[in-house]
Amino acid sequence: MSTTPPPPGPDDAPDELQERLPAPPIGPHSTATSPLGIPDSLTIRSEAAAAVGAELLASGMASYRVRTAMARTARALGLDSFTSIVTYTDITATATLNGRYRTRITQPPHVGVNVDRLHRTQRYVELLPEQGTTAADVFEQLARIRARGPLHSRTVNALAGGFACAAFAVLNQAAPLEALAAGIAAGIGQAARRTVQLRAWNHLLVTLIAAVVAASVYLAAVALPTATGWVAGGPGDHMGGYLAAVLFLVPGFPLITGMLDLVRSDFSAGLARLTYAGLIILGAAAASWTVSLAVGIPPVAAEHLGLPFAVELPLRAALTAIGVLGFAILFNSPWRIALAAAAVSMIANSVRFVLGELHVPVQLATFAATVLVGVIAYVIARTQHVPRTSISVPAVVIMIPGYALYTGFTLMNSGNIVSAAMVWQEAVQVVIAAALGLALAHLATSTAWRSAAQPS
Known part of the structure; x- marks a missing residue:
């Protein structure tokens, strides 16, 4: 099991929109069991699916929809299964691939409400193909969504x-x-x-x-x-x-x-x-x-x-x-x-x-x-x-x-x-x-x- 700590530095505040300081980059984190040099390993794919859930959770989405989005992303990434427990501030998920499994804990830096980010992330998940998505594609799209500034001054x-x-x-x-x-x-x-x-x-x-x-x-x-x-x-x-x-x-x-x-x-x-x-x-x-x-x-x-x-x-x-x-x-x-x-x-x-x-x-x-x-x-x-x-x-x-x-x-x-x-x-x-x-x-x-x- 590996635990992903919150990225350093302030990000989104709790309830409504606020102007953000530079957000930490979204991407896989190096672990002893799966170095980043191995593309689309079980570790990297599970991190990509969990990153989608973390984005939705931080934007205010209810836990059922967060789990549904992660499961859909996991299927598009080729994982055999992705079972998760979502609380208000944490995601604990187990991914399986070819008889192997990996359990991880993800914590968004802050949980609040951001409808624009929620909408764009969910729409991206809806348009994912059944198979063939790569973890790099997921991380890139999430980074683009996070890079968007506030819609209103x-x-x-x-x-x-x-x-x-x-x-x-x-x-x-x-x-x-x-x-x-x-x-x-x-x-x-x-x-x-x-x-x-x-x-x-x-x-x-x-x-x-x-x-x-x-x-x-x-x-x-x-x-x-x-x-x-x-x-x-x-x-x-x-x-x-x-x-x-x-x-x-x-x-x-x-x-x-x-x-x-x-x-x-x-x-x-x-x-x-x-x-x-x-x-x-x-x-x-x-x-x-x-x-x-x-x-x-x-x-x-x-x-x-x-x-x-x-x-x-x-x-x-x-x-x-x-x-x-x-x-x-x-x-x-x-x-x-x-x-x-x-x-x-x-x-x-x-x-x-x-x-x-x-x-x-x-x-x-x-x-x-x-x-x-x-x-x-x-x-x-x-x-x-x-x-x-x-x-x-x-x-x-x-x-x-x-x-x-x-x-x-x-x-x-x-x-x-x-x-x-x-x-x-x-x-x-x-x-x-x-x-x-x-x-x-x-x-x-x-x-x-x-x-x-x-x-x-």
Whole structure:
């Protein structure tokens, strides 16, 4: 057995796109059992297949798809079998060839979300021939994919976070001033996060810094107009968008893919992803609550705007598209994928809103909406040759009750244990409903998902 350590130096940061320092080269690593001078040996082929999996895992792909891609690559490389165990941060795989076997452990330097890289890597695997691919071809293609820079500039990235959180604020009934403050705070917070990510710091530390920056900027943004008399009341009267200002920190990708991993019985990967997501949510909630405590202004829920249904429905549809488009850009999605995710979510979230107006429980409405997302994403994925996850996860992120999760934390710290438990209960049920809706869509449209067999 050989262990491949993470290449030295910082690379991709955890959640959204960031500008990268020079990435370490992708290629085989010399071992005592198989020197690099022997082309396409068992060792080199197994390393090439594992490198594909590491690229997909580092880009946010669920573990089942990672295993499927590695197995397909292994067949194209002429290996007899390639059996793997994929967790959130590691890949352990055994390859066989002509009666010999080799087990290896691969660890991506960082695990995050990069839809462009995920899309290009998966598309490359889909186009591989059944036989005849060489390890050199695989390493060369992966190097080309990794060499691609960010699709969106720092300014566009920050604006995407700002517009997304401003849209989420209005969807959570925030007033215009509160939504504007949330957008400004989230944009500056995302810019701060992206800057800190370049240092390859601990994920939780990056989250805490970004949350403190966003929360502080929000308070300053509502204090200025109230202090000058432009807006009536004090800062404490305009806290309806405060929690929305840190919604760009909600780890939507690991939260949804973690639940999908559990459905596929990938418990080690699923539990690890959900633990990571929970840690990030708690970190962001704790930081925003601490800032509000320090200034003595507790966050409060926004009052219902009371808009007519004929006005609120198209408004929510438009805001949903803006919010999902913003998050898709944060995930480094190409424009066509980002726009497709926004359109899908606009349709599905409108259905969810109408069901809510008909007094359907929010969990059931969310379940129905995410089933719709999964089915439409399947059709787009088949016709446009893009990963289904790149469409479905951003489209569902807006249905994740991050606002409620943060509110529950605030209520708990204020001593309202019963209210916090009720808010958290509904939020967790909505998250489960969203994941099960996507899972049902996968089960209904994919023969491989319905099978208990594992890729090999």
